[in-house]
Amino acid sequence: MSYLEFLAEFGPRFVDGSVVTAMQTVLAAALAIAIAVAMGLMRLSRSVPVRWFATVYIEIFRGTSLLVQLYWIFFVLPLFGISLEKFTAGFVAVGMNLGAYGAELVRGAILSVPKGQWEAALALNMSPAKRMIRVIFPQAFLNMLPPWGNLLIELLKGTALVSLISVADLMFESKQINSTTFLSAQAFGTALVIYYVMSRFVITPFMRWLERVMARKMGRA
Amino acid sequence: MFDWRWDFTFEILPRLLLATVNTLMAAGAGYAIAVVLGLVLALAQRTPYRALTYAVRELVEFIRSTPLVLQIFFVFYVGPQFGIRLAPWTAGMIAIGLHYAAYLSEVYRGGLESVPKGQWEASLALNLSPARTYFRIIIPQALPPSLAGMGNYLVGIFKDTPMLSVIGVAELMHTANAIGSESYRFLEPYTLVGVIFLAISLPTAALIRVFEAWVRRQLGMS
Numbered sequence: 001m002s003y004l005e006f007l008a009e010f011g012p013r014f015v016d017g018s019v020v021t022a023m024q025t026v027l028a029a030a031l032a033i034a035i036a037v038a039m040g041l042m043r044l045s046r047s048v049p050v051r052w053f054a055t056v057y058i059e060i061f062r063g064t065s066l067l068v069q070l071y072w073i074f075f076v077l078p079l080f081g082i083s084l085e086k087f088t089a090g091f092v093a094v095g096m097n098l099g100a101y102g103a104e105l106v107r108g109a110i111l112s113v114p115k116g117q118w119e120a121a122l123a124l125n126m127s128p129a130k131r132m133i134r135v136i137f138p139q140a141f142l143n144m145l146p147p148w149g150n151l152l153i154e155l156l157k158g159t160a161l162v163s164l165i166s167v168a169d170l171m172f173e174s175k176q177i178n179s180t181t182f183l184s185a186q187a188f189g190t191a192l193v194i195y196y197v198m199s200r201f202v203i204t205p206f207m208r209w210l211e212r213v214m215a216r217k218m219g220r221a
Numbered sequence: 222m223f224d225w226r227w228d229f230t231f232e233i234l235p236r237l238l239l240a241t242v243n244t245l246m247a248a249g250a251g252y253a254i255a256v257v258l259g260l261v262l263a264l265a266q267r268t269p270y271r272a273l274t275y276a277v278r279e280l281v282e283f284i285r286s287t288p289l290v291l292q293i294f295f296v297f298y299v300g301p302q303f304g305i306r307l308a309p310w311t312a313g314m315i316a317i318g319l320h321y322a323a324y325l326s327e328v329y330r331g332g333l334e335s336v337p338k339g340q341w342e343a344s345l346a347l348n349l350s351p352a353r354t355y356f357r358i359i360i361p362q363a364l365p366p367s368l369a370g371m372g373n374y375l376v377g378i379f380k381d382t383p384m385l386s387v388i389g390v391a392e393l394m395h396t397a398n399a400i401g402s403e404s405y406r407f408l409e410p411y412t413l414v415g416v417i418f419l420a421i422s423l424p425t426a427a428l429i430r431v432f433e434a435w436v437r438r439q440l441g442m443s
Contacts, residue, residue, distance in 0.1 A: 063422045
């Protein structure tokens, strides 16, 4: 079987898998961003219990493996009465894991905003919430965009693990194709190339574009 | 808590701890490959041959932007198609070593680039051979800025070893899966795996930070 015949026969399944992978990535990214912002801000809170909660969350999710967390969420949580469907369990695990890494980026970026900005906002009698939303966070956001690009690629790669709880993503499809055809180089090679295209020619250019747009909006272009 | 059975916990704990040894061995062997191969990949990008630099850069980008678990499958299954049979351990070490070599090459590259140009010029002026320049002048200075990244990836490779379970390497996750399917109990094995990972990765991360500070002091850099 030539490679073109292989693609003609299995192309649609690679497409289906890629769509599921893209959906997992987008949903996991949304969850990761929400968690990262929440935990990053909580880490900077003045209240000790709040700070502790965020620290424990971050250390637990960064200190264990994504695969362990995924299996725990999928196989153990039902014992506590929380049954997630496999698709949901997949992106929730990936999002919660990468959210913990993102929280440190958020914290670092907020701390990197010059002290004068905080003082100026205070001098203008802004409320703490308004100061964070209107002055500090937009500047921190611009600072943390480049590392978030890397993190989103890690997230895309992380979604490959959901195939291990039988979510029919790109990785899962390539495994299925491999086990019916035994054409491993073609099956796994094609999937590798698709993942590469997604991260190099979709995520990276998107993040570059976002950096440019945000820099312009902040008057730093 | 709920249905937690301590007797079962103590029954499976020795088995899990034994598997932890395998996990640590896998992480250690994979890291050893990555440390050496990463340096090769980093130095290959510093030769005067443009084509080589470009090819290695693309290879590193490719490895870094595709999932490790897929690479593990690729290495394990593609060999037999061409008549090369790899044991799960061998395939796993190649895949994980190569993956982290790509990451470490970026760390080394950053470290090497942080050495001021004047150091190269001074070595040239002193008529030092390229090998001597690298080993006595450049690498000792490139090392401290690379240590933080190297340490992070040591913990990273340890946390990625559960992926080796997919091709049947008998590490911690594989053992937990086996216990789960034998006894139909998942709560204890999976929770214990998480606890073991935390118990190793948190102190290791802390030790690495201490070590990094110590090296910097030894080299008079802080």
